[in-house]
Amino acid sequence: MKQIVILSGKGGTGKTTIAAALAHLASQNGKAVMVDADVDASNLELVLSPTILEGSDFSSGKEAVIDPCVCTVCGICGDLCRFDAIAPGPDAFRVDPVTCEGCALCYYQCPAEAIRMEDTVSGRWFRSETRFGPLFHAWLQPGEANSGKLVTLVKQKALQLGREARADWIIVDGSPGIGCPVIAAATGADLALLVTEPTLSGIHDLQRVLKTMEHFRIPSLVCVNKADINRNRAVEIADFCKARGVPVVAEIPYDDAVTQAMVRGMAVTEFGNGAVAAQTSRVWDKIQQTLNHQKGVG
Numbered sequence: 038m039k040q041i042v043i044l045s046g047k048g049g050t051g052k053t054t055i056a057a058a059l060a061h062l063a064s065q066n067g068k069a070v071m072v073d074a075d076v077d078a079s080n081l082e083l084v085l086s087p088t089i090l091e092g093s094d095f096s097s098g099k100e101a102v103i104d105p106c107v108c109t110v111c112g113i114c115g116d117l118c119r120f121d122a123i124a125p126g127p128d129a130f131r132v133d134p135v136t137c138e139g140c141a142l143c144y145y146q147c148p149a150e151a152i153r154m155e156d157t158v159s160g161r162w163f164r165s166e167t168r169f170g171p172l173f174h175a176w177l178q179p180g181e182a183n184s185g186k187l188v189t190l191v192k193q194k195a196l197q198l199g200r201e202a203r204a205d206w207i208i209v210d211g212s213p214g215i216g217c218p219v220i221a222a223a224t225g226a227d228l229a230l231l232v233t234e235p236t237l238s239g240i241h242d243l244q245r246v247l248k249t250m251e252h253f254r255i256p257s258l259v260c261v262n263k264a265d266i267n268r269n270r271a272v273e274i275a276d277f278c279k280a281r282g283v284p285v286v287a288e289i290p291y292d293d294a295v296t297q298a299m300v301r302g303m304a305v306t307e308f309g310n311g312a313v314a315a316q317t318s319r320v321w322d323k324i325q326q327t328l329n330h331q332k333g334v335g
Contacts, residue, residue: 039328040207042226046242048213051262052232056210057084061304062321064169067205072195073174074188074222075212087165087172097159097183099139105129107151114143162191185217215249229257235270260320264288286323289316
């Protein structure tokens with residue numbers, strides 16, 4: 038079972054569009070399990086139209102709760118809270134759950150033991166079925182932390198099911214950037230596909246995410262999406278990748294067919310046989326060749 042993660046240094050490069058197409062192609066070549074690891078703004082489900090089979094709350098931490106029947110209104114908790122999350126109320130001090138960071142200092146210092154720490158519900162994760170196979174996805178409530186922890190959870194669920202079902206592929210649609218959720222999405226991957234676009238910010242952020250993958254020793258391939266909107270930048274990306282020894286496996290042209298496919302809730306490789314579908318199929322072929330070469334070398 039091979040694990041592929043699709044990443045981009047910035048949002049809007051078309052990463053999820055390509056991830057959906059790869060899920061479609063992978064399902065035609067064996068069993069695939071998909072993971073939408075962009076828990077802050079998941080959208081792979083918009084293309085895969087999942088049927089939810091299982092869902093569960095996700096807790097990323099704890100928050101303080103004051104029992105008004107026990108509180109003596111001594112004010113120690115409010116004085117100690119450096120987040121200004123505790124304020125006096127009509128009959129007792131109260132905690133603002135939005136600003137409480139769950140540090141538990143008030144819990145340990147309350148002389149009346151009127152404070153308890155309760156788990157917070159920060160989001161939910163789901164196991165769903167799609168026409169391409171199982172999908173694990175999640176959403177994190179706005180402003181909540183520990184997105185990396187939630188990504189790790191949905192990946193663990195996907196890997197467990199993948200082993201049980203003897204899946205051939207785990208396809209992970211990661212989040213943009215290089216932060217904790219990206220690192221969690223890439224952990225354990227056999228290969229990273231880095232999707233970029235021929236813009237100044239696209240080149241800059243490709244360099245950042247490629248450096249991150251090199252740090253974790255994850256082999257990478259690069260795909261330039263909408264490559265024809267700025268040929269000079271596309272050439273610059275190709276030269277940069279060549280100097281780093283990183284293969285550019287495809288240059289996908291801009292095409293309104295992508296928008297039409299998305300409106301219909303279809304992967305671009307389902308929608309037609311145009312240039313975008315052909316180049317995306319080329320990406321999938323290169324991924325398989327690279328993984329087969331790794332297996333042969335190993």
